[in-house]
Amino acid sequence: MAVTAFLTTCLRGAGQVMFQNNPVTGALILAAVLWGAFASGRPAVGAGAVVGLVVGTGAAYLLGVDVRTLRQGMYGFSPLLTGAALPTFLGNRPSTWILLVLGAAVTTVVTLAIGNVFTTWNVPALTFPFVLTTWILTLAAYQFAVIAGSLPAPALPAALGPDAARFGADAGALVTAVLKGVSQVFLIGNWVSGLLILVALAVNSRWAAGIAAAAAVVGTLVAIGFGADATAIGEGLWGYSAVLTAVALGCVFFRPSVRVLLYALLGTVFTVLVQAALDTVVAPYGVPTFTAAFVFATWLFLLPKRDLVPTPHHEPVPDGVLTSKGAT
Amino acid sequence: MAVTAFLTTCLRGAGQVMFQNNPVTGALILAAVLWGAFASGRPAVGAGAVVGLVVGTGAAYLLGVDVRTLRQGMYGFSPLLTGAALPTFLGNRPSTWILLVLGAAVTTVVTLAIGNVFTTWNVPALTFPFVLTTWILTLAAYQFAVIAGSLPAPALPAALGPDAARFGADAGALVTAVLKGVSQVFLIGNWVSGLLILVALAVNSRWAAGIAAAAAVVGTLVAIGFGADATAIGEGLWGYSAVLTAVALGCVFFRPSVRVLLYALLGTVFTVLVQAALDTVVAPYGVPTFTAAFVFATWLFLLPKRDLVPTPHHEPVPDGVLTSKGAT
Amino acid sequence: MAVTAFLTTCLRGAGQVMFQNNPVTGALILAAVLWGAFASGRPAVGAGAVVGLVVGTGAAYLLGVDVRTLRQGMYGFSPLLTGAALPTFLGNRPSTWILLVLGAAVTTVVTLAIGNVFTTWNVPALTFPFVLTTWILTLAAYQFAVIAGSLPAPALPAALGPDAARFGADAGALVTAVLKGVSQVFLIGNWVSGLLILVALAVNSRWAAGIAAAAAVVGTLVAIGFGADATAIGEGLWGYSAVLTAVALGCVFFRPSVRVLLYALLGTVFTVLVQAALDTVVAPYGVPTFTAAFVFATWLFLLPKRDLVPTPHHEPVPDGVLTSKGAT
Numbered sequence: 001m002a003v004t005a006f007l008t009t010c011l012r013g014a015g016q017v018m019f020q021n022n023p024v025t026g027a028l029i030l031a032a033v034l035w036g037a038f039a040s041g042r043p044a045v046g047a048g049a050v051v052g053l054v055v056g057t058g059a060a061y062l063l064g065v066d067v068r069t070l071r072q073g074m075y076g077f078s079p080l081l082t083g084a085a086l087p088t089f090l091g092n093r094p095s096t097w098i099l100l101v102l103g104a105a106v107t108t109v110v111t112l113a114i115g116n117v118f119t120t121w122n123v124p125a126l127t128f129p130f131v132l133t134t135w136i137l138t139l140a141a142y143q144f145a146v147i148a149g150s151l152p153a154p155a156l157p158a159a160l161g162p163d164a165a166r167f168g169a170d171a172g173a174l175v176t177a178v179l180k181g182v183s184q185v186f187l188i189g190n191w192v193s194g195l196l197i198l199v200a201l202a203v204n205s206r207w208a209a210g211i212a213a214a215a216a217v218v219g220t221l222v223a224i225g226f227g228a229d230a231t232a233i234g235e236g237l238w239g240y241s242a243v244l245t246a247v248a249l250g251c252v253f254f255r256p257s258v259r260v261l262l263y264a265l266l267g268t269v270f271t272v273l274v275q276a277a278l279d280t281v282v283a284p285y286g287v288p289t290f291t292a293a294f295v296f297a298t299w300l301f302l303l304p305k306r307d308l309v310p311t312p313h314h315e316p317v318p319d320g321v322l323t324s325k326g327a328t
Numbered sequence: 329m330a331v332t333a334f335l336t337t338c339l340r341g342a343g344q345v346m347f348q349n350n351p352v353t354g355a356l357i358l359a360a361v362l363w364g365a366f367a368s369g370r371p372a373v374g375a376g377a378v379v380g381l382v383v384g385t386g387a388a389y390l391l392g393v394d395v396r397t398l399r400q401g402m403y404g405f406s407p408l409l410t411g412a413a414l415p416t417f418l419g420n421r422p423s424t425w426i427l428l429v430l431g432a433a434v435t436t437v438v439t440l441a442i443g444n445v446f447t448t449w450n451v452p453a454l455t456f457p458f459v460l461t462t463w464i465l466t467l468a469a470y471q472f473a474v475i476a477g478s479l480p481a482p483a484l485p486a487a488l489g490p491d492a493a494r495f496g497a498d499a500g501a502l503v504t505a506v507l508k509g510v511s512q513v514f515l516i517g518n519w520v521s522g523l524l525i526l527v528a529l530a531v532n533s534r535w536a537a538g539i540a541a542a543a544a545v546v547g548t549l550v551a552i553g554f555g556a557d558a559t560a561i562g563e564g565l566w567g568y569s570a571v572l573t574a575v576a577l578g579c580v581f582f583r584p585s586v587r588v589l590l591y592a593l594l595g596t597v598f599t600v601l602v603q604a605a606l607d608t609v610v611a612p613y614g615v616p617t618f619t620a621a622f623v624f625a626t627w628l629f630l631l632p633k634r635d636l637v638p639t640p641h642h643e644p645v646p647d648g649v650l651t652s653k654g655a656t
Numbered sequence: 657m658a659v660t661a662f663l664t665t666c667l668r669g670a671g672q673v674m675f676q677n678n679p680v681t682g683a684l685i686l687a688a689v690l691w692g693a694f695a696s697g698r699p700a701v702g703a704g705a706v707v708g709l710v711v712g713t714g715a716a717y718l719l720g721v722d723v724r725t726l727r728q729g730m731y732g733f734s735p736l737l738t739g740a741a742l743p744t745f746l747g748n749r750p751s752t753w754i755l756l757v758l759g760a761a762v763t764t765v766v767t768l769a770i771g772n773v774f775t776t777w778n779v780p781a782l783t784f785p786f787v788l789t790t791w792i793l794t795l796a797a798y799q800f801a802v803i804a805g806s807l808p809a810p811a812l813p814a815a816l817g818p819d820a821a822r823f824g825a826d827a828g829a830l831v832t833a834v835l836k837g838v839s840q841v842f843l844i845g846n847w848v849s850g851l852l853i854l855v856a857l858a859v860n861s862r863w864a865a866g867i868a869a870a871a872a873v874v875g876t877l878v879a880i881g882f883g884a885d886a887t888a889i890g891e892g893l894w895g896y897s898a899v900l901t902a903v904a905l906g907c908v909f910f911r912p913s914v915r916v917l918l919y920a921l922l923g924t925v926f927t928v929l930v931q932a933a934l935d936t937v938v939a940p941y942g943v944p945t946f947t948a949a950f951v952f953a954t955w956l957f958l959l960p961k962r963d964l965v966p967t968p969h970h971e972p973v974p975d976g977v978l979t980s981k982g983a984t
Contacts, residue, residue, distance in 0.1 A: 063960070095882070099929075106926050112960030116777055121444055140932035142813045145820040145883030154812040156482040156612055157470045164473040226423070227473030270434050273427075276468035284612050284812055284940050304391070304440030449772055484810040484940055485798045492801040554751070555801030598762050601755075604796035612940050632719070632768030 001061060005071070010053050013076015017127070017185060018197070018212070018244075019252040020204040021072050028200035029186070033084065035196065036188030044092035045084050045187065048100055052083015055104035056111075065112065078111055078130035079104035084187045085134045085290065090141060090149035099137050099147070107133045123302045126248070131290045138287045154286035160229065167223075167230040174220065181216035181239015185291070189235045207251040215239075215246030215268050222272045238272060244294035245271040249301055263301070271297040329389060333399070338381050341404015345455070345513060346525070346540070346572075347580040348532040349400050356528030357514070361412065363524065364516030372420035373412050373515065376428055380411015383432035384439075393440065406439055406458035407432040412515045413462045413618065418469060418477035427465050427475070435461045451630045454576070459618045466615045482614035488557065495551075495558040502548065509544035509567015513619070517563045535579040543567075543574030543596050550600045566600060572622035573599040577629055591629070599625040657717060661727070666709050669732015673783070673841060674853070674868070674900075675908040676860040677728050684856035685842070689740065691852065692844030700748035701740050701843065704756055708739015711760035712767075721768065734767055734786035735760035740843045741790045741946065746797060746805035755793050755803070763789045779958045782904070787946045794943045810942035816885065823879075823886040830876065837872035837895015841947070845891045863907040871895070871902030871924050878928045894928060900950035901927040905957055919957070927953040 001009070014026035014033075030050070037046030056079020060070050069075075082103050090096045110129040118125055141147040167173075179194030186193070194216075202209035219242025223233050232238065249264035250256060275293035282289055329337070342354035342361075358378070365374030384407020388398050397403075410431050418424045438457040446453055469475040495501070507522030514521070522544075530537035547570025551561050560566065578584060578592035603621035610617055657665070670682035670689075686706070693702030712735020716726050725731075738759050746752045766785040774781055797803040823829070835850030842849075850872075858865035875898025879889050888894065906912060906920035931949035938945055 102922075102925065102929075105922065106956075109922075109960060110956050113956045114959075116959045120448060120776060136930055136933040139813075139934075139936040140929045142815050142936045143882075143884055143932035145816045145818050145822065147882060148815060148818065151815075154814070156484070156812070157467075157614065158482070159470050159476060159479075160473045162473050162476065166473065226471075226475060228471055266430075266433065266437075269430065273430075273468045274464055276471035277464040278467075280467040280470045280613060285936060286813065300434075300438050300441045303442075303444045304437060448776060484812070485795075485942065486810070487798050487804060487807075488801045490801050490804065494801065554799075554803060556799055594758075594761065594765075597758065601758075601796045602792055604799035605792040606795075608795040608798045608941060628762075628766050628769045631770075631772045632765060 006057070006061075009071050009073060010057050010076055012071070012073030013053055013057055014073070014080060015200070015204070016073040016077040017080060018201060018208065019247055020201060020208065022204040025200045025204045026073065028203065029197055032183065032193040032196035032200065033186045033188055036183055036186070036190035036193035039190055039192070040188070042087065042092075044087035044096075048087040048096075049080050049084040049186070051097075051100060052086075052104040052107075053080040055079060055101055056082070056108045059105040059108040060111075063108065063112070075108050075111055078125075078127055078133075079107040081127060081130040081186070081291070082107045082134050082137075085130070085288075086137065088187050089138055089151055089288065090147060095144075095147045096149075103133050103137050118299075121303055123299060124253075126295045126298060127244075127291045128295045131292045131295060134290055135287060139285060142286070151286045152288070154284050157280040157283045160227065162227075164227065165230045166227060167233045173234060177220050177234050177236055178213070178216040178239060180234075180236025181220055182212060182236070182243055184236040184240035185243060194236070201247075205251065207256055208247050211246050211250040211256075211264070212243045215242045215250075218242055218246070218265070218268050219272050222269055226272075226276075228276070238275065241271050241275050241291060241293040241297070242268045244291060245298050245301075248294070248298045253302055267297055267301040270301075334385070334389075337399050337401060338385050338404055340399070340401030341381055341385055342401070342408060343528070343532070344401040344405040345408060346529060346536065347575055348529060348536065350532040353528045353532045354401065356531065357525055360511065360521040360524035360528065361514045361516055364511055364514070364518035364521035365412075367518055367520070368516070370415065370420075372415035372424075376415040376424075377408050377412040377514070379425075379428060380432040380435075381405075381408040383407060383429055384410070384436045387433040387436040388439075391436065391440070403436050403439055406453075406455055406461075407435040409455060409458040409514070409619070410435045410462050410465075413458070413616075414465065416515050417466055417479055417616065418475060423472075423475045424477075431461050431465050446627075449631055451627060452581075454623045454626060455572075455619045456623045459620045459623060462618055463615060467613060470614070479614045480616070482612050485608040485611045488555065490555075492555065493558045494555060495561045501562060505548050505562050505564055506541070506544040506567060508562075508564025509548055510540060510564070510571055512564040512568035513571060522564070529575075533579065535584055536575050539574050539578040539584075539592070540571045543570045543578075546570055546574070546593070546596050547600050550597055554600075554604075556604070566603065569599050569603050569619060569621040569625070570596045572619060573626050573629070576622070576626045581630055595625055595629040598629075662713070662717075665727050665729060666713050666732055668727070668729030669709055669713055670729070670736060671856070671860070672729040672733040673736060674857060674864065675903060676857060676864065678860040681856045681860045682729065684859065685853055688839065688849040688852035688856065689842045689844055692839055692842070692846035692849035693740075695846055695848070696844070698743070698748075700743035700752075704743040704752075705736050705740040705842070707753075707756060708760040708763075709736040711735060711757050712738070712764045715761040715764040716767075719764065719768070731764050731767055734781075734783055734789075735763040737783060737786040737842070737947070738763045738790050738793075741786070741944075742793065744843050745794055745807055745944065746803060751800075751803045752805075759789050759793050774955075777959055779955060780909075782951045782954060783900075783947045784951045787948045787951060790946055791943060795941060798942070807942045808944070810940050813936040813939045816883065818883075820883065821886045822883060823889045829890060833876050833890050833892055834869070834872040834895060836890075836892025837876055838868060838892070838899055840892040840896035841899060850892070857903075861907065863912055864903050867902050867906040867912075867920070868899045871898045871906075874898055874902070874921070874924050875928050878925055882928075882932075884932070894931065897927050897931050897947060897949040897953070898924045900947060901954050901957075904950070904954045909958055923953055923957040926957075 008023050011023035011026035014029045015022050034046040053076050057076045060075030086100045107129050114125040176191045179191035180189045182194035182197050198209050216239040219239045223238035246268045249267045254260040274297045278289040336351050339351035339354035342357045343350050362374040381404050385404045388403035414428045435457050442453040504519045507519035508517045510522035510525050526537050544567040547567045551566035574596045577595045582588040602625045606617040664679050667679035667682035670685045671678050690702040709732050713732045716731030742756045763785050770781040832847045835847035836845045838850035854865050872895040875895045879894035902924045905923045910916040930953045934945040
């Protein structure tokens, strides 16, 4: 593949994190990620995203995957996230970069594997290859003296309780939280990055930009309404999964309509609950949930099919090995 | 849909929790649930079951599902259980009812999703949509100040040990435990409700009633034999999953025969072990197992198929992306 | 089935743990297991392996499975491992043997179930039926006073930290660790057994023997490089999953070539990371990971398929129940 074609493929891969097959969108998103990484004093996170994107796309090329989907960036978006996540949680040290290159390549293998499984039901793998690979690498860190990091401390889940500090009704703080919610899709908590990502979306699809912004508001407000941890709300951690679910359901896999938007709204609110449930599930393991809430909620809302007839309760299925001798 | 048709659909949905497509059975089951809820001073549990049943069935209607299976009650039984579980574990407060309506609608979406996945192997979703949705909602409760409840405290699993109190050899206590085991299918610990549910089954199928009663005995005796916690045995908590597995394997998905009953017996005993394993798995999360033991054990015993030829070890599968370049 | 045919079937089953359809290989492997069990003063582990093999194979015969694959030993290898694991972790007591016979029979049911699911993607069940069944039985042990054992104590994961004791650079200790890594496939930590198993492999396939030895070296060295716990390395606990993945990917499901061996190497290194991740996941439950790291890593590396086209992001999938009313 020529260098230009490879670069375009990588940029489209950056855009595909938000389902946009557009190199300009991808370039703006990369700029937003790099801005957020530098602004927070963690340039390794931005560098990791770029390395992950390039290694994952290159691994797909070496594995000889379908060229058309390769060029759409379908093998770049998950490794990009793997590459952003590892320096964030394992620190900027040599072992992190070994794991990052290995992990980005494995993310591509996992993309092929999960894609093969879910294509059975005409549903995409979404960012699950990133989530699965990065869960494995961060969980593995606990067993190795050479790998360490800034992972959350393992703890049994504790109910937040009615006395927990609540998010204040400050309009400015709310706007910041919402925009950070958009940027947290890329593990970046920076409202400028969030704004730039919305612009990147608008370049390719105004529906996508509008739905993303609305979903960040919905996710944040639902979290405020249920009384989630105020710090996490302020960091945009209740927005990013909602953003991804809403864009996926609202204008990528279904065509926008009133029915579809209501369905996407239900899915978006449900994503907030899945996010909370996953926070509880990972608590004893001291690893983040990444974009798992989006993945699981979106799968559940994409899997229903028109005129689906469930396997019935009222008549026997072919009765298996038990009567095979009696057959004929 | 006319009101009468909708009501009949709902009653069949209540019957389908126990695999019975019969509105009279469903009505008697609902009566048993309401009796048990009122008798224990928790009318909200009974009301929640009814609301869940109606909302879930209505959501299926609005989503435009297959009408024939809708009318068989296939979209009512899981939301009914979601509706009974939430007031039981999250208390009777406004946030519970918001989650209940949302959760019942989502349970229907999840029913379509899981049904679509498992129809690939001609196996039904069973009550997994209830289990999954209610796990998500109860796990989520830990992250929100507004939602609280009477969930078990998260704890690392601790071996029961040889000195634990054992269930006494009292015939009356055993009969009560067995009948409560039947009613615990609906999160109700009431022997009168259990008896009424057996009558409800007998109205539609004497096999189902007989197998359910026998399985409650088997589940309880196996738990006693292995030395499970005496209080849980007395509350019927070792019976309900066994009851559901036995009815499913013994007379719903296979036709009763000596071979089938032996296979169902193996599955029923195994269900008790799956129940114990799941109790250990959920311990750090402080949520119940609901009917997951039945679902997982029954799936494993339904999935084997006649003359199934496993993917072999001795000859290469098509060798994938690795040699795609070598292909003609 | 005649006694001789049944015995040959059982011996092939022992060989199939390492993917070898050869009764001589199976006999040598059984000898290695029995030697290791007796040498460590735990003859019950060897007896359990034999009982599991016979019961599981017999259960498959009674269930009327496909005769050709039955005779290849495809229903013997997982129950053999279930039979070796239970006396290892639950001790040599009556309840263990009841669970062992029950568990070996259930392992065969689970083999049929998981095989049916994964044949959808032309991927085998591997030893997952052993892992799943034995996880259930060991997790269940915590809930029963009658069952106890020598399970690891449940604990939240704790990072090993940079000060942990490291594996010494002693060539003799390394060779022992590598050979024990081969024998740990069968839950045996004995270098003579490991050597005998390599001989058993060479009888049927020199590729398998060479790859197994190389993978035990790779797994052990990667664990040393990342600074894993020194005692576990010395016991061969970082070798066995790598051995199984490497043999599966390197010469069983793909034909050996430079590309395939590089792919198998990536899969083998990844298996070490999956093993570490699973060690973290099971820590709060106090159960071992068994061969789960091999199973999960190998599935992920077998699932990619030639010219696979993933479900796209850029065009709507059939839009499901949401617009079914609008159709036609």
